[in-house]
Amino acid sequence: MTMRQQYASDNYAAICPEAWEAMQEANVGSAVSYGMDDWTTRASDALRKAFECDADVYFVFNGTAANSLALASLCRSYQSILAADMAHIETDECGAPEFFSNGAKILTIPTEGGKLTAEAIRRMARMRTDIHFPRPAVVTITQPTETGLLYSLDEIRGISAVCRELGLKLHMDGARFVNALAALDCSPADMTWRAGVDVLCCGGTKGGMAVGEAVIFFDRTLSDGFDFRCKQAGQLASKMRFLAAPWVGVLRDGGWIAHARHANGAAQRLHEALKDVPHVRPVFPVQANALFLDMPSEMTAALRERGWVFYEFIGGAARFMFAWDADYAQVDRLARDIAECARDYRQDAR
Amino acid sequence: MTMRQQYASDNYAAICPEAWEAMQEANVGSAVSYGMDDWTTRASDALRKAFECDADVYFVFNGTAANSLALASLCRSYQSILAADMAHIETDECGAPEFFSNGAKILTIPTEGGKLTAEAIRRMARMRTDIHFPRPAVVTITQPTETGLLYSLDEIRGISAVCRELGLKLHMDGARFVNALAALDCSPADMTWRAGVDVLCCGGTKGGMAVGEAVIFFDRTLSDGFDFRCKQAGQLASKMRFLAAPWVGVLRDGGWIAHARHANGAAQRLHEALKDVPHVRPVFPVQANALFLDMPSEMTAALRERGWVFYEFIGGAARFMFAWDADYAQVDRLARDIAECARDYRQDAR
Amino acid sequence: MTMRQQYASDNYAAICPEAWEAMQEANVGSAVSYGMDDWTTRASDALRKAFECDADVYFVFNGTAANSLALASLCRSYQSILAADMAHIETDECGAPEFFSNGAKILTIPTEGGKLTAEAIRRMARMRTDIHFPRPAVVTITQPTETGLLYSLDEIRGISAVCRELGLKLHMDGARFVNALAALDCSPADMTWRAGVDVLCCGGTKGGMAVGEAVIFFDRTLSDGFDFRCKQAGQLASKMRFLAAPWVGVLRDGGWIAHARHANGAAQRLHEALKDVPHVRPVFPVQANALFLDMPSEMTAALRERGWVFYEFIGGAARFMFAWDADYAQVDRLARDIAECARDYRQDAR
Amino acid sequence: MTMRQQYASDNYAAICPEAWEAMQEANVGSAVSYGMDDWTTRASDALRKAFECDADVYFVFNGTAANSLALASLCRSYQSILAADMAHIETDECGAPEFFSNGAKILTIPTEGGKLTAEAIRRMARMRTDIHFPRPAVVTITQPTETGLLYSLDEIRGISAVCRELGLKLHMDGARFVNALAALDCSPADMTWRAGVDVLCCGGTKGGMAVGEAVIFFDRTLSDGFDFRCKQAGQLASKMRFLAAPWVGVLRDGGWIAHARHANGAAQRLHEALKDVPHVRPVFPVQANALFLDMPSEMTAALRERGWVFYEFIGGAARFMFAWDADYAQVDRLARDIAECARDYRQDAR
CATH class of the missing domain: 3.40.640.10 (Type I PLP-dependent aspartate aminotransferase-like (Major domain))
Known part of the structure; x- marks a missing residue:
């Protein structure tokens, strides 16, 4: 639920x-x-x-x-x-x-x-x-x-x-x-x-x-x-x-900062993982807990089909916003899914 | 605390x-x-x-x-x-x-x-x-x-x-x-x-x-x-x-009503307990979870000194408002304290 | 018009x-x-x-x-x-x-x-x-x-x-x-x-x-x-x-004050003229340009029938408010009409 | 005054x-x-x-x-x-x-x-x-x-x-x-x-x-x-x-429309009179009672020195807005002044 x-x-x-x-x-x-x-x-x-x-x-x-x-x-x-x-x-x-x-x-x-x-x-x-x-x-x-x-x-x-x-x-x-x-x-x-x-x-x-x-x-x-x-x-x-x-x-006990550091880390982690993935480009430098990705609409659609939930920013960029509870393993899975969607997109585009 | x-x-x-x-x-x-x-x-x-x-x-x-x-x-x-x-x-x-x-x-x-x-x-x-x-x-x-x-x-x-x-x-x-x-x-x-x-x-x-x-x-x-x-x-x-x-x-599971009934009961309980206490008079009929008591200001002061907390209503009546967590034993203790304050008041007044 | x-x-x-x-x-x-x-x-x-x-x-x-x-x-x-x-x-x-x-x-x-x-x-x-x-x-x-x-x-x-x-x-x-x-x-x-x-x-x-x-x-x-x-x-x-x-x-050229004095004078004039008229009583002392008259509702109705226009104040008093252009002759006529209405009222009441 | x-x-x-x-x-x-x-x-x-x-x-x-x-x-x-x-x-x-x-x-x-x-x-x-x-x-x-x-x-x-x-x-x-x-x-x-x-x-x-x-x-x-x-x-x-x-x-008696027509006419009149004046360009088509003129800031300054009063629009254009009382002779004089300012500007610019 x-x-x-x-x-x-x-x-x-x-x-x-x-x-x-x-x-x-x-x-x-x-x-x-x-x-x-x-x-x-x-x-x-x-x-x-x-x-x-x-x-x-x-x-x-x-x-x-x-x-x-x-x-x-x-x-x-x-x-x-x-x-x-x-x-x-x-x-x-x-x-x-x-x-x-x-x-x-x-x-x-x-x-x-x-x-x-x-x-x-x-x-x-x-x-x-x-x-x-x-x-x-x-x-x-x-x-x-x-x-x-x-x-x-x-x-x-x-x-x-x-x-x-x-x-x-x-x-x-x-x-x-x-x-x-x-x-x-x-x-x-x-x-x-x-x-x-x-x-x-x-x-x-x-x-x-x-x-x-x-x-x-x-x-x-x-x-x-x-x-x-x-x-x-x-x-x-x-x-x-x-x-x-x-x-x-x-x-x-410092939980406030620790959670924020964790959330920021998730954005950074996804960012790093996508460095060499084609068709995907960060719209803004990644400085806090958000990553805005410019990618073809076919890719965002494909990602949504795989069950990922994210907002669409003005201009169509995908916004990934990370909270204190971001699961890094899931972030890695998201990175893999984006890479796969990029690969599929390239093949479809041929 | x-x-x-x-x-x-x-x-x-x-x-x-x-x-x-x-x-x-x-x-x-x-x-x-x-x-x-x-x-x-x-x-x-x-x-x-x-x-x-x-x-x-x-x-x-x-x-x-x-x-x-x-x-x-x-x-x-x-x-x-x-x-x-x-x-x-x-x-x-x-x-x-x-x-x-x-x-x-x-x-x-x-x-x-x-x-x-x-x-x-x-x-x-x-x-x-x-x-x-x-x-x-x-x-x-x-x-x-x-x-x-x-x-x-x-x-x-x-x-x-x-x-x-x-x-x-x-x-x-x-x-x-x-x-x-x-x-x-x-x-x-x-x-x-x-x-x-x-x-x-x-x-x-x-x-x-x-x-x-x-x-x-x-x-x-x-x-x-x-x-x-x-x-x-x-x-x-x-x-x-x-x-x-x-x-x-x-x-x-009916908790909502049960708690309210309990709160109402506390008001009724205090009301009953004060029936024969002199110098104390309910301002309004007791129908829900509140009891407004008209009593001499000396008595409200004395009650406050004994640690009881209540609001003063316009005109000086003491408002006792009961919540879901009202402890009936405490209500009884409050009733006793009010009775004692009434007794003290009578003696002082002499 | x-x-x-x-x-x-x-x-x-x-x-x-x-x-x-x-x-x-x-x-x-x-x-x-x-x-x-x-x-x-x-x-x-x-x-x-x-x-x-x-x-x-x-x-x-x-x-x-x-x-x-x-x-x-x-x-x-x-x-x-x-x-x-x-x-x-x-x-x-x-x-x-x-x-x-x-x-x-x-x-x-x-x-x-x-x-x-x-x-x-x-x-x-x-x-x-x-x-x-x-x-x-x-x-x-x-x-x-x-x-x-x-x-x-x-x-x-x-x-x-x-x-x-x-x-x-x-x-x-x-x-x-x-x-x-x-x-x-x-x-x-x-x-x-x-x-x-x-x-x-x-x-x-x-x-x-x-x-x-x-x-x-x-x-x-x-x-x-x-x-x-x-x-x-x-x-x-x-x-x-x-x-x-x-x-x-x-x-x-002092027109402001002069007009106000004239308006105030009208209220005073009506007030004076009604001093001995029965059934009519000023509700408030007349100090500026208004006169509030307490009178029987039959009288206010009769006055309205004679064409006089005035507001009714809370409680039923008739409010006569005088402006810079108040015509004293008309005020006098109003006074006479009120007196006549009072006389008629007395006769009706008998 | x-x-x-x-x-x-x-x-x-x-x-x-x-x-x-x-x-x-x-x-x-x-x-x-x-x-x-x-x-x-x-x-x-x-x-x-x-x-x-x-x-x-x-x-x-x-x-x-x-x-x-x-x-x-x-x-x-x-x-x-x-x-x-x-x-x-x-x-x-x-x-x-x-x-x-x-x-x-x-x-x-x-x-x-x-x-x-x-x-x-x-x-x-x-x-x-x-x-x-x-x-x-x-x-x-x-x-x-x-x-x-x-x-x-x-x-x-x-x-x-x-x-x-x-x-x-x-x-x-x-x-x-x-x-x-x-x-x-x-x-x-x-x-x-x-x-x-x-x-x-x-x-x-x-x-x-x-x-x-x-x-x-x-x-x-x-x-x-x-x-x-x-x-x-x-x-x-x-x-x-x-x-x-x-x-x-x-x-x-039709005064409303007549005055508006007169005001609109003034805008049109100025517009016509400036058709061949250099350095002056209407910013928008002249359709009602306003004329917005793009001209060098030296010219707007010169016009102001000659006593003409007008607003400056965003971007620096001079706004001439004509009312029901626009005096066509004055409009003609304004047109002549603008033309003279344009001539002066050209000479200064050389």
Whole structure:
């Protein structure tokens, strides 16, 4: 009834053992509701420790809400949000940021592969200043990007410098933040507030939890009223301990990073295995836990027939996204199947 | 670190065994995200079976969202929602219904104890028809009410008859629906669609789940686009199986009702035990899992000093709310403590 | 085709000569749009001069928008607005403040005749501080009230002192501001910023203009982005000169005040004339341009039969509202008709 | 103090005589407010007669509101609006459609010169059907376009056929509708409901009024609640007669069309006069009242020095927009100045 293995999305994965065990520990007796419980305190403290920073931490139900609420708190309805053209908040949120902010406009910037540059942000932010144009208030970057690319620390610093220069806030959509962390092998602090990020939406679900993301305000002056904002928007969990405990679980023994490293490794492993396979070409460099493959539609069809599950990206590329539970033996089998499909394709094409 | 027993709210309680076990069963391998998985189908089917009706079922994260989204789908921003003056959506949602509906006005009707009557609804709905007044579109009733009272089936039928007459939809806030079910000992169908309820927000969290409520559209023509509405509003869980499986768990062997009966029993037990205790008076008849006690403030203070946790209701009454995990021995101990506090109070008063 | 005289509302009145003439003067050649024209500058300057203050001035189309936009700029969606139970924004705006603010809740305070008191504001503002309750951010008072009553300067100062104490902003709904000005015979500055008002919505339409209200921010730090807010909300007139010029017209030779004095005088005149008429009783003291009369329903019906047009207030009182164009001879005729209806009623009653 | 002549925008123009006279006629005695007056009835009837259709007509204050309200009524917040990339609602409304609709997403379609095609609409509408993508509900076309181009009747019919096929509503942004009417020399009915347009926002301001646009629902089932929607959104004028009377004025003796023909003629006249002028090239065919000229930046600077006022279009083209009051002698003088600037530029360039 359940799939054994797939690479459609990292949110197809189950709950990782560390998160599960912490929930189990938390599932004892009564606990004060709405985040006034000990688990919420412990989870917030664990994140503050991990980020080496006295940040304000909020736990909400999912990424749609985390990003939309954070962005809404960083702008007014008549302002705008600068984002890459491939940003999830633009392409896959069904108008959620506009809904939560009551009309803030997402101004998309054309990119190569979904990565914004400091220069492009400056250009867009300065384009117009008239009353008919929503004044930019915040920049959002996705780390890693929807295409599996990474912003280097230098790139983030460059972007935040432009933000400071232009009076813009910097938001990081970190649905897969931990995969970036594992890939860049730097500290959470270095990738965020030390590089100038104001607010991070730090993904829990894709990292192995059942439900829940953390919204982390490094600049605490920006979080004023955010608890009420969450409440009004239906994002204040009553039994908050079950959103919080998993963070304690994944952070206490390094499970968080270890799982991300494993997921990234799967993408790298498939990438390596396909190096000499013809008709198959990575669309983007493989930097985190995703591999986008350009291949003939006959091949993607053949792969699907063999039972593999994956998304099709705009332009037809096959997206393979690896979660904490990726089975390397299955990845190897996938590589073999792709190679076979490539061979069959070549023969058919003759 | 965790409380042993409290009666502040039923959302202080842990996850009940049936919900937990189902989550554990669901936590195997991959599952398609966003509700396209088997557990979501099974849970929806289980609810449809329980309600003997081919309803449309949606799982969202919490009650704030369930009620607000349901109400938003039943009216337009320039219309109004008729509710009791004590309705949770009016008193404790920090403007959530107004936020989700983009400005629909809640018109409150003065009540005795939070229960609407057909006559009061008719009067309010007909009060004004001018352009400056938001036309009523939907009536919401809470079953059981925030005060622990029950609408009888006849009362619900009477209210729905007025709704039909006036072209209004009928919404039921069932955060503690199962407690009403256990108390009235009727079928879910009899208390809802057979009595004329259009949409039910059926509470999961207070009934023993970690997170999640079910929005059930008995009139399926009303649910058009509700999935997109949930998505936009940050209420579409990616790992939906963990919101759905608990419903399978509590419904399959009668755990849902049994727990509610147990919770109701605790309220009744405390009520009985206090019958002859002086200075203590139930504010409302005890019909579900809540007991509101009017007592001198000296007594509530004394009880708190003894470690008991409970909310204070408007007007100063002490609210004791019992969950699925209420320990009857503790309830008895609470009764004894109240009796002792009453005795002490009498002596002090002398 | 047009009515000769009525007292239903001051917005039934035509455009006053001063406003009309200024529009005519403005209707020459081209003018830069969206408020960048000379007339807008002149009108803003005229208001700044009248209020003896370097305020930020914005012209919007109507009172619904003026109040709703001003309130939206003074709170966040998850906060609340304290208002009298009879406040127009609560009773007659079809959810506009909730719409413009995206869900801010209006918390109404029970009043005698629609006037808030400092004490009642403090009590409501301090009532709750929990996360489920929208934190008060702004207080709104209507001057004169919807019932035709005036806040004295002392009362306004008392209210603003409480606002300062509690961190609340003070908004004045001045749809009929000039009638209060004429009645209290004080300076605009004394009634507003010197008494602690932060933002005034200053009515133009009811004072004799075709369309348009002025939103005046005495605390200029509060107006940041208000121009963009107006634009987004469809309240930025392209041919702004025609909203601005009338202000120049009514302010330059004292027409504004003179008309208000005339309107107030009509209310007073009718009031005086009815002093000894039986069966007729003013519901509120007559302080501005309104007279609310309690009389038997047979009498209101008889008056309507004689062609008089007026609104019925909650509770059945007849509201007579006088505009700048009130014809005193007609007022006298109305008084006579009321007296005759009273006499007839007495005879019928025998 | 006022400009003598400019071509920056047709909303720089004054009120045309027909509109002014009608306002003057309307400015007599009292009139019922909020659109219950005779002038509003007469204006609505005049429009119904002009469009040969029993349409529902609403008068609102400006184009931002007209389009945003109409679009909001044609979709739900979680749906999308298909528009040309150059559509005013996308480029110049500061997020108004998103604000009024509470988050509906504008999906822009790349165009040549701002004109949508049936094929491009079909492609975009069918692109995605998943839950993360806001389902298209309405198509909007601007007639004439922001670039001064016209949709032929056949093109409109083709677009509406696709709309019907896909279940989309068709909205026409007619800020300069009358200029299209004059240019295509067809009946209002032919260009709208007979061609399949569901709702038209028919511009008044740019056509010579002080303030006000008409929203015309040809499909009356779509207008349910639109009056309340206007009220809530601050778009219900109390002294409606002054928004309505100008429509009576411009429609009764053909002034509406005559003025538009005159404005269109000015664009054509300038276009003709520049045919042989070097360094100057129309960017788009001249079909309505606009002329976009591509010319060296030295020339636009020189023209500005000579006192001419015009907007710069994206890409640097000079936009000359002609209103009802365009003075042909001035247009000729502008043509001579452009020619002189071109000559000077050539000499400088040598």
